[in-house]
Amino acid sequence: MDYLKEVKEAINSVVPKEAEISGVELEGPEVAIYTRNPKIFHDNEDFVKNIAFQLKKKVNIRADKSLQLDQKEAKEKIMKIVPEDAQISEILFNDAFGEVVIEALKPGLVIGKGGQTSKQIIQETGWTPQIVRAPTSPSEILKGIRHHLNKYNSERKKILEETAKKIYSEKSGESWVRMTALGGFRQVGRSCILLETRKTKILMDCGVNVAAQAGEDAFPFLDAIRFPINELDAVVLSHAHMDHCGFIPYLFKLGYRGPVYCTPPTRDLATLLLFDYIDVLAKENKEAPFSERDVKEMLKYVITREYREVTDIAPDMRMTFHNAAHILGSASVHMHIGDGAHNLVYSADIKYGFTRLFNNVDINYPRLETLIVESTYGAKEDVQTAREETEAAFLKVVQETVNQGGNVLIPVFAVGRAQELQLVIENFYRRGLINPEVKVYVDGMTKESSAVHTAYPEYLRTGVQKRVLQNDSPFTSSIFQVATPEERKEIVQNGGSIILASSGMLTGGPSVHYFYRLAEEPRNTLIFVGYQGEGSLGRKVQSGVKSLPMTEENGKTKKLNINMRIETFDGFSGHSDRPQLVAYVRNLKPKPKRILTDHGEASKTIELAKFFSAKFGISSQSIRNLDSVRLK
Ligand SMILES: [Zn+2]
Numbered sequence: 001m002d003y004l005k006e007v008k009e010a011i012n013s014v015v016p017k018e019a020e021i022s023g024v025e026l027e028g029p030e031v032a033i034y035t036r037n038p039k040i041f042h043d044n045e046d047f048v049k050n051i052a053f054q055l056k057k058k059v060n061i062r063a064d065k066s067l068q069l070d071q072k073e074a075k076e077k078i079m080k081i082v083p084e085d086a087q088i089s090e091i092l093f094n095d096a097f098g099e100v101v102i103e104a105l106k107p108g109l110v111i112g113k114g115g116q117t118s119k120q121i122i123q124e125t126g127w128t129p130q131i132v133r134a135p136t137s138p139s140e141i142l143k144g145i146r147h148h149l150n151k152y153n154s155e156r157k158k159i160l161e162e163t164a165k166k167i168y169s170e171k172s173g174e175s176w177v178r179m180t181a182l183g184g185f186r187q188v189g190r191s192c193i194l195l196e197t198r199k200t201k202i203l204m205d206c207g208v209n210v211a212a213q214a215g216e217d218a219f220p221f222l223d224a225i226r227f228p229i230n231e232l233d234a235v236v237l238s239h240a241h242m243d244h245c246g247f248i249p250y251l252f253k254l255g256y257r258g259p260v261y262c263t264p265p266t267r268d269l270a271t272l273l274l275f276d277y278i279d280v281l282a283k284e285n286k287e288a289p290f291s292e293r294d295v296k297e298m299l300k301y302v303i304t305r306e307y308r309e310v311t312d313i314a315p316d317m318r319m320t321f322h323n324a325a326h327i328l329g330s331a332s333v334h335m336h337i338g339d340g341a342h343n344l345v346y347s348a349d350i351k352y353g354f355t356r357l358f359n360n361v362d363i364n365y366p367r368l369e370t371l372i373v374e375s376t377y378g379a380k381e382d383v384q385t386a387r388e389e390t391e392a393a394f395l396k397v398v399q400e401t402v403n404q405g406g407n408v409l410i411p412v413f414a415v416g417r418a419q420e421l422q423l424v425i426e427n428f429y430r431r432g433l434i435n436p437e438v439k440v441y442v443d444g445m446t447k448e449s450s451a452v453h454t455a456y457p458e459y460l461r462t463g464v465q466k467r468v469l470q471n472d473s474p475f476t477s478s479i480f481q482v483a484t485p486e487e488r489k490e491i492v493q494n495g496g497s498i499i500l501a502s503s504g505m506l507t508g509g510p511s512v513h514y515f516y517r518l519a520e521e522p523r524n525t526l527i528f529v530g531y532q533g534e535g536s537l538g539r540k541v542q543s544g545v546k547s548l549p550m551t552e553e554n555g556k557t558k559k560l561n562i563n564m565r566i567e568t569f570d571g572f573s574g575h576s577d578r579p580q581l582v583a584y585v586r587n588l589k590p591k592p593k594r595i596l597t598d599h600g601e602a603s604k605t606i607e608l609a610k611f612f613s614a615k616f617g618i619s620s621q622s623i624r625n626l627d628s629v630r631l632k
Pocket residue numbers: 239241326349
C-alpha cells in the first residue's frame with residue numbers, strides 16, 4: 001500500500017534509529033507503531049505529537065511482542081505498579097493489539113501523573129494499557145460488550161486492516177456529491193441518509209420508526225439503494241436512539257461487513273436499546289427484523305471516535321463528531337467531502353438550550369455549505385415552557401398526586417429523558433421539596449442505561465461529571481429503587497410513589513404495564529415529558545381519548561377507561577423548540593448556503609424551511625423521503 005510507505009517515511013523523518021521500530025500497521029483510521037524501545041517515546045513526547053501532526057492521524061505506540069511478559073506475570077506486575085486506590089475491577093489482554101484493557105473506578109490513578117504509571121506498565125510488561133472507567137454501579141451491558149470485543153480481538157484487528165485498505169485506496173479526482181433521503185424526512189422515525197460521491201457510498205443513521213410497529217412506514221427505504229449492500233463503505237451513527245440506530249443490525253443481516261462509526265457511549269447505549277427492542281417484541285410474540293447475533297456481529301465492526309476527533313473514513317470523506325447535547329454521546333456529524341469540495345453538517349437531534357445533563361451544543365465548524373437540521377418542534381407554536389417554570393409545575397403535580405395517595409407514572413426513553421428526570425427529582429429530594437418517604441421506582445432499561453452514564457463522566461455537564469468522579473453519582477442515589485416485574489402490582493397498590501418506566505411513548509415495555517394498572521383511578525397521574533410519535537399509544541392518550549381497548553393477560557379484550565390525570569411538560573425535552581432551532585441556525589458559524597429540514601412531521605419541516613428562507617435568506621427546503629439532492 002502506497003499510504004503505508006508514506007506513513008513509514010513520516011515516522012522515519014521524526015524518530016531516530018535507536019527507537020528500533022519493528023512494525024507499522026494501519027488499523028482503520030489509526031496508526032500503530034511497534035517498537036523495541038518504548039522508553040525513547042516516553043522520554044521524547046514530541047515524537048508522537050509530530051508524527052500525528054504530519055499524518056493527521058491518531059498514533060498508538062506499542063511495545064514489540066518480544067518484550068511482552070506472559071499474561072499472568074504481566075497481571076501481577078500491573079497490580080503491583082498501580083496504586084490500590086485505583087480500584088481495578090478487571091484486566092483483559094487483547095493479544096492481537098498487544099494491549100491490556102484495565103478497567104478501574106479511578107482511571108486517573110492507572111494513568112498516573114503525566115502518564116507516568118501507564119508508561120511504567122508498558123516498559124515493565126510490554127503490554128500497552130487501554131484504560132477504561134468502571135461504572136459506579138455494575139452494568140451487565142458494559143461488561144458484555146467489553147468481553148465480546150476482547151473475545152474477538154484478532155478478528156477486529158483484521159477488520160480494521162481491511163477498513164484501512166479502503167480508506168487509503170486511490171482517490172477518484174474531480175467528483176460530484178449527492179445525498180438521498182431514505183427515511184426520517186417529513187416524519188419522525190427511521191432516520192437514514194445516503195451520501196455518495198463517484199468513489200464512496202456511506203449511510204448516516206439507519207433507524208426504525210418504533211411508533212409505526214412493523215408496518216410499511218417502520219423501516220427506511222433500503223430497497224431504493226441500487227447497489228449491493230456490501231458496496232457501502234461506512235455507516236455513521238449520530239446517537240443511540242432507535243429511530244437512528246435501530247436498523248443497522250439489519251444491514252449486517254443483509255451482508256454488510258464494514259465499519260460503523262459512533263462515539264463510545266453511543267456504541268454501548270445502542271447495543272442496550274437494540275437488545276431491549278428484540279426483547280420487548282419477543283414478549284409481545286412479535287419478531288424483530290434482526291437477531292441478537294446480528295447485533296453482536298455489528299459490534300465487531302464499530303469504530304469509536306470522540307467529539308472533535310477528525311477521521312478519514314474514505315479516500316474522499318473526512319468525518320468529525322460534535323456535541324449535540326441530546327443524549328449521552330449524541331453527535332452532530334461534520335462531513336468534509338472531496339478535499340473540501342463540499343462540507344455538510346447533519347445536526348441529528350440537538351438540544352440548543354439548558355439541560356442538567358450536558359454541556360452546550362457545538363455551533364462552530366471549520367467550513368459549512370449544507371446543513372441538514374432536525375425539526376421535531378419546528379412549528380411556530382412549538383415554544384417550550386422555560387426550564388425553571390417547568391420544574392416548578394412538575395413538582396406541584398407530583399406533590400398533589402402523592403399527597404392524595406396516587407402514583408405518578410412518567411413514561412421515559414430509557415436513554416435520555418430518564419436520566420434528565422432522575423437529575424431533576426434527585427435535586428428536589430436534596431432540597432427537601434419532596435417528602436423523603438415518597439419512593440421513586442425506576443423500571444425497564446433505565447438502571448442499565450444510567451450505569452452506562454457513570455462510565456463516561458467526560459460526556460456529562462461539568463457539575464454532574466464532578467459528582468460521578470467523586471463517586472456521588474446522582475443516577476445511583478439511594479432514592480432510586482429498581483422495580484422488578486414481580487413488584488409492579490404491589491407498587492401500584494401501595495400508591496404514593498413516582499415511577500419512571502420505559503418506553504417513552506407507551507409503545508411497549510413496563511410503562512404500558514403500569515399505564516394499564518393505573519389508568520382507571522382518578523387519583524393517579526400520567527406525566528409526558530418527551531415526544532409522542534404519530535400513531536403511538538402515548539400520542540392517543542396525550543390527545544385526550546377517554547377509553548381504549550386493552551388486551552388482558554388472559555388474552556381477552558376489555559374496555560379501559562382513562563380516568564387518571566394526564567399532564568404534559570414539554571420543558572424537559574431533549575429536542576430544541578422552535579426559538580431554539582432558529583437561534584441555532586442564527587448562531588452557527590459559518591453560515592450554511594443551503595438548509596434541508598428533516599426529523600419532523602411534514603407540516604413542521606415545511607414551515608421551518610420556509611421560515612429559514614424568509615428570515616435568513618438561505619435557500620431552505622423540506623425534501624421528501626426518496627428525494628435526491630445534488631450537493632456539488
Ligand atoms: Zn434522539
